Amino acid sequence: MPRRIRAGERLVIASHNPGKIAEIEKLLMPYGVIAIGAGALGLPEPEETETTFEGNAALKAHAAAAASGLPALADDSGLVVLALDGAPGIYSARWAGPKKDFRIAMKRVERELGDKDRKAHFVAVLALAWPDGEEALFRGEVHGVLTWPPRGERGFGYDPIFIADDYDQTFGEIDPDLKHRISHRARAFAKLVAACFGE
């Protein structure tokens, strides 16, 4: 059983992405946990050198916990296409290139996939690390199929080509509140909250 983080305790969010930090802050609000962004503490952003979602999430969380002396939360996520041996996987952000253009990344998936099986899933791994080296990892997945051409402007990343099982619309088209309830991230967060937050 991992340790718990209780009301009034501080937690570093090991991310420099303001959107991500805001989303996590909102999630932690009911538990009274005080979220602090890594940028606000002047913590550097470590290079993601591991080969798994778990490895990269843990690497970021441990770096932030060691540098701040506080527990730290990090995430790593991406799109996994089985017929591409799991690509783009941990390289999901990198496939969009320096300009972060996901039209290029989605085109590359389409090109490499050809007429192979279109099954895919999103993965999110959350890592919580403490300064003494303890860690807890939580994985969430949402499974579905890929579709082209991309559809919908409401999401980000690979959302316009992903249709979750039991739905007809892409993640770029569905109501964002619905996506936030069924997503890989929502599932990982639910596990994290159950295991580590509150009394």
Ligand code: IMP
């Ligand atoms: P990270 O910030 O290193 O975890 O990068 C994750 C990358 O995976 C993002 O840049 C997106 O390309 C992709 N990704 C993760 N979650 C989603 C999602 O919910 N929708 C679309 N793309 C996602």
